Amino acid sequence: MRPLRDTHLFRAARLLLATLLVAGCVTRGPVVPTTVGPERIARMLQIAEAEWQRWGSPRVGTTADGAQCALLASGECAEVDDGCGREMTAALCPVVNGYWASLGPGGAGGIERHTCPLTDQCEARWPPEWGPPHWTPAWSAAFISAVLRRAGFGESEFRFGKSHADYIVAARDHLTSAHDVVPTPAVALPGDLVCALREGARIAPAEIDRITAGETPTPMHCDLVVRVDFAAHRLEAIGGNVQQAVSRSTVELDEQGRVAALPGSGRAWNLVMRLHTEPLD
Template sequence: MSDAQVASLIHSAETEWVRWGAMRAYGLPGNELCLVISDGSCQDVQDGCGQEQTTALCPLVDEYWAQVRYAFGHDCTRNDVCEWQWPGPDEPVTTSAWSAAFISAVMARAGISQTEFRRDHRHAVYIAAARDGQASAYEVVPTPAMAAPGDLICAGRKSGSGWPSHITPATIAHVMAGVGMHCDLVVSMDPTHNTLDAIGGNVKQTVARTTVDLDEMGRVSFDLDRGRKWVLVMRARRASPQLVDR
């Protein structure tokens, strides 16, 4: 991947982040996340209750779905109320997780082709494609691993999501389409504080920027247990490699 492609990818992600109001998510001890709101407090946001169901922003989610040709998309006809509080006799319509569609849309808008990155509504599909040499822009490296802007960091989804949550760095060879995953795009590094910033979609039902602590060697680690348990880095194959694990 060229420097220009990496720059375009980061610009694409940051543009979407600003469109959603430049929200920040905060990692709490115990593998939890909360969303920092305007008064400075940090709140949990229930599925279907956040910005994804507002009249202004719900259509943006469907823009992401269009990049992966997902048949269901988002129901944007009943907005500005939590999905589980929708009035009427009908059962609430469950919103689909759109974080992989967001990553796929960011890749497409940055000009990353399907042969370079396998766009899909499931993170595990594009992870497996890169791991198995079916997509050329990324390699898959288990954590602990160095990361740089333009890379993806990926974790297993929690057991409450209905997907397996037992993926570890040692078992990434077994990641298949049915395994629940979440990935964010690394957009900046802060060597002074030994952190990185990453942007992801469907993070507390918005597009959010999260600061991730690195280990003492500056690597993304599974064992830090703050916000998410990162199991792998999808490292961009750069024309001039920047990092070597140490």
């Protein structure tokens, strides 16, 4: 019998692997987890808080039917329409392009850029008589990417991308080293990411293996946890493109102090991206 290395099948397999590698179709294997120290966590929280204040410190509430709404200057809590809100002000619309730029070469081109042609049109509601509202691409993943890159995370630790599913899948499959992906209910600490499905996605927390990235990523949203109050059973998180701004949300925890997909909580929290932190003394 001829050795395996001399068979036509083995040579064909080697040729196919080489072709895929050249084409960039083979991803690198699992990476060794890396720890994220308290200084870098503090830096991440500082950046997120500063960006929130830069946007005027907006907060998010919940309507009677459980939907998210923006707490407006008038005291009303309203869902912000496309074409309105703080992302469409002359001062803040260009800021979003800074978040897109954090994705690196090619990540901020084309439709992912905010062109800011119409600014300061409306606070929350787009009048129908104006015609179709000006649409902008979702930039919440770009915001998270910008915060983590500015905090010193590298390409091997976090997958910077325009889709939350891109970096979730990379962490889930151990292609990046700084996070574990844990289905809810789960404890979240400052520096972790809490992630939810967007409308139209149908995946249970236990089915996080079904989250897809790439050409048709699973529609998701993630916020950065900045404060946890276990006694009050709530945490606070900051995210981008939340009611068309960088906003602060309150997430109610279950009786065990865990993030869960609770009814009326505003989002169906499916998972926590948990940092690998240094062990406590």
